[in-house]
Amino acid sequence: MAVRTTSIDPSTEEIVPLADLGKLLGKKIQYNTVIQWCKEGRVNWNTRSRVQLECITMPSGLATSREAYFRFIERLNADD
Numbered sequence: 001m002a003v004r005t006t007s008i009d010p011s012t013e014e015i016v017p018l019a020d021l022g023k024l025l026g027k028k029i030q031y032n033t034v035i036q037w038c039k040e041g042r043v044n045w046n047t048r049s050r051v052q053l054e055c056i057t058m059p060s061g062l063a064t065s066r067e068a069y070f071r072f073i074e075r076l077n078a079d080d
Contacts (some may be wrong), residue, residue, distance in 0.1 A: 015064075034064075042068065051076050052072075055068075055069040
């Protein structure tokens with residue numbers, strides 16, 4: 001399954017390697033969990049739709065942004 005890349009703007013957002021997302025947020029998040037959020041997403045139980053974490057491919061590997069993580073959380077909790 002290919003990783004979906006979306007609207008992360010590297011010129012305005014704080015880019016974070018997937019392996020460092022947990023450190024940035026001060027939480028224990030396993031690398032494999034973040035990969036799963038990018039590839040398969042999570043289900044929003046309110047809308048029954050699948051939500052994916054926005055990821056981009058960098059020369060050093062996959063990355064996301066702090067802002068993309070918060071958009072992911074907002075979409076997971078959306079009612080519509």
